[in-house]
Amino acid sequence: MxxxxxxxxxxMCSIRLLRNVKHQNERFLSTSLCRLALExxxxxxxxxxxxxxxxxxxxxxxxxxxxxxxxxxxxxxxxRTNPLKxxxxxxxxxxxxxxxxxxxxxxxxxxxxxxxDPHATGKVNRFVGICIQRGGHGLGATFxxxxxxxxxxVEICYELYNPRLQKLxxxxxxxxLDSNLMYLRDALPEYSTVDPDMKPVPHSVTGEVPVNTTRVxxxxxxxxxxxxxxxxxxxxxRFDLYLTPEKMEHAQKWAQPWLEYDMLKEYDTTELEKxxxxxxxxxxxx
Amino acid sequence: MRLTLQMLISHGRVARKxxxxxxxxxxxxxxxxxxxxKHERIETTLGRADEVRFYAEKLIDxxxxxxxxxxxMKMANFWLTVLLYHRFFLLVSLSYSDPVPSTLFCFCxxxxxxxxxxxxxxxxxxxxxxxxxxxxxxxLFKVLAPRFxxxxxxxxxxxxxxxxxxxxxxxxxxxEYKGNPFPPLQPAKRENELTLINQLLKGYREEQAQQxxxxxxxx
Numbered sequence: 372m373x374x375x376x377x378x379x380x381x382x383m384c385s386i387r388l389l390r391n392v393k394h395q396n397e398r399f400l401s402t403s404l405c406r407l408a409l410e411x412x413x414x415x416x417x418x419x420x421x422x423x424x425x426x427x428x429x430x431x432x433x434x435x436x437x438x439x440x441x442x443x444x445x446x447x448x449x450x451r452t453n454p455l456k457x458x459x460x461x462x463x464x465x466x467x468x469x470x471x472x473x474x475x476x477x478x479x480x481x482x483x484x485x486x487x488d489p490h491a492t493g494k495v496n497r498f499v500g501i502c503i504q505r506g507g508h509g510l511g512a513t514f515x516x517x518x519x520x521x522x523x524x525v526e527i528c529y530e531l532y533n534p535r536l537q538k539l540x541x542x543x544x545x546x547x548l549d550s551n552l553m554y555l556r557d558a559l560p561e562y563s564t565v566d567p568d569m570k571p572v573p574h575s576v577t578g579e580v581p582v583n584t585t586r587v588x589x590x591x592x593x594x595x596x597x598x599x600x601x602x603x604x605x606x607x608x609r610f611d612l613y614l615t616p617e618k619m620e621h622a623q624k625w626a627q628p629w630l631e632y633d634m635l636k637e638y639d640t641t642e643l644e645k646x647x648x649x650x651x652x653x654x655x656x657x
Numbered sequence: 658m659r660l661t662l663q664m665l666i667s668h669g670r671v672a673r674k675x676x677x678x679x680x681x682x683x684x685x686x687x688x689x690x691x692x693x694x695k696h697e698r699i700e701t702t703l704g705r706a707d708e709v710r711f712y713a714e715k716l717i718d719x720x721x722x723x724x725x726x727x728x729x730m731k732m733a734n735f736w737l738t739v740l741l742y743h744r745f746f747l748l749v750s751l752s753y754s755d756p757v758p759s760t761l762f763c764f765c766x767x768x769x770x771x772x773x774x775x776x777x778x779x780x781x782x783x784x785x786x787x788x789x790x791x792x793x794x795x796x797l798f799k800v801l802a803p804r805f806x807x808x809x810x811x812x813x814x815x816x817x818x819x820x821x822x823x824x825x826x827x828x829x830x831x832x833e834y835k836g837n838p839f840p841p842l843q844p845a846k847r848e849n850e851l852t853l854i855n856q857l858l859k860g861y862r863e864e865q866a867q868q869x870x871x872x873x874x875x876x
Contacts, residue, residue: 451669629683632735634715635672 437576440475441648443505444512444531449638460509461647465654467510467532473539478502479547479583481565482516484529485538495537498527499567503552517555519564524556544574546582548606557594558587558608589613601626673708684740686712691739694793694801698833703817706830710813712736713834717812720802724794737793741786804836811835816842 445464447457476482480502488496500516503526507513512531517524529536555563562585574581586609589598598605599614599622610619630636675682689709692699694716701709716736722729805812814833821827831842848855 627680629680629735632732633683634712634719634732 438475438578438580439648441644441651442473442475442512442531444508445647445651446508446640446644448508457509461650462654464510464532465651467534468655471536471539473531474541474544476502476514476541476544477546477580478505478550478552479545480541481543481569482514483538483540483542483569484516484527484536486529486533487535487537497567498525499542499565499569500525500527501552501555501563501565503555505550517552517563518567519560520567522560524560524563526556540571541574542569543572544580546580548582548584548586549604551603552607553596554589554594554598554603554605554608555587557596557598558589562587597622673704675705675708682708687736688739690716691737691790691793693832693834694737694797695790697837698831698839700818700829700831702821703828703830706815706832709832710815713813713832714810716797717801717805720797721806723802724798733794733797737790737797738787739790741788801834804834808835814842 445461447454481499482502483497483499485495485497487494498516498518500518502514503517504515505512506515507530510532513528514531515526515528517526519525531539586607588609589612592613596603598608599610599619601623602625614622672682676685685705686709689699689701689705690712693709693713716732719726719729719732724730724733812835814835816831818829818831821829833839833842850856850859
């Protein structure tokens with residue numbers, strides 16, 4: 372604050388000088404005075420700020436070639452609630468999406484979320500991390516971002532439709548072998564570190580989302596969860612380095628092979644998805 | 658295991674508890690469903706019939722997809738299996754130390770899937786033997802699926818029957834696939850022709866027929 376006042380004083384002085392000089396003799400006004408005034412601003416020479424790059428919207432991409440993506444929180448769960456609840460919720464979700472652009476992302480993509488925070492400097496909080504989980508349905512949909520900051524693993528659970536969320540950027544769009552990457556907590560830190568100043572990697576709007584097939588190396592056992600058990604169905608861990616084949620077989624004792632044939636557990640969402648996708652697209656383009 | 662409140666409350670749970678656990682429940686339902694596909698009309702307890710009804714209809718939905726569909730074939734292979742438990746003959750064979758007579762094995766062709774627990778020193782083996790009903794799979798795809806092609810749902814019919822005569826007096830039900838060759842469960846009620854209204858209507862219909870015949874003759 373003192374610096375500002377000092378600078379302000381200097382500026383005021385220089386302006387008064389200039390004004391006096393102007394009054395006395397305009398011919399003596401030269402660039403040197405201007406330079407002096409500039410230098411008195413803080414001692415740094417002003418850097419050249421290039422103009423912002425224009426955003427190119429490619430209108431040649433047809434709707435048919437664009438990737439059809441319906442965010443998973445739009446699909447209602449199998450419940451006995453009145454479908455009216457879901458229609459109203461969808462309306463609210465679309466209204467929020469018209470204000471804030473919520474991009475397409477999956478578990479394994481690297482995102483940067485800026486949240487409004489009254490106690491932060493600049494009133495916004497930016498967090499960059501890898502998305503390890505997408506959960507919830509409707510307006511309560513959440514996603515968890517994980518990053519390692521100065522050696523400490525940090526996970527923040529953000530709500531997609533939180534009004535405090537100012538901006539959501541996808542820095543790298545990709546999928547992984549699993550839809551839930553909670554095992555990164557027990558993996559080596561190199562797999563969860565994301566550079567906070569990472570530049571966005573350009574991704575195509577058409578075609579398949581790239582799948583990152585890295586199989587992660589883990590810290591020594593014990594892990595927070597027994598990831599080798601078939602209930603978690605983890606494909607992205609290199610079990611062969613940490614578990615003997617006997618242990619893997621022992622883990623298969625918890626397998627429930629009848630589960631895939633149990634028709635009661637099936638929930639076919641294809642028709643529902645098509646209908647909701649058409650509805651959402653129509654509303655968004657209005 | 659974390660004891661949550663959700664475990665105690667059963668709101669929204671659709672699957673009944675049957676047998677010794679989820680695997681046992683599915684095995685029991687598999688047996689009943691195989692019997693239903695084989696005989697097209699079976700008699701079981703009310704609860705079991707109600708549970709099997711859902712699976713019976715879903716199996717027909719899968720069968721409608723055709724036998725070229727891999728998922729449908731896998732489902733049919735899984736569901737049309739009969740599970741048999743044999744404890745007794747093993748106990749007997751070990752105590753007599755005789756070779757097991759072949760007659761005991763002849764009617765069950767093992768697709769030998771698993772053998773379960775071996776109880777320490779005692780010679781008591783719990784075996785679970787499966788045999789696949791090979792001829793029911795073509796019956797499902799070639800007979801039952803075409804029969805219900807026109808219907809979107811509602812392939813089964815359930816009717817309650819008097820309670821079982823045993824000590825348990827269990828509530829019984831009959832479950833059948835519609836279009837089976839047996840006589841109907843509830844015979845079709847025909848209206849009584851001798852009531853006044855029916856007689857008057859019969860007279861009216863006859864009069865109409867006479868008038869129509871007279872018109873045709875005069876033309």
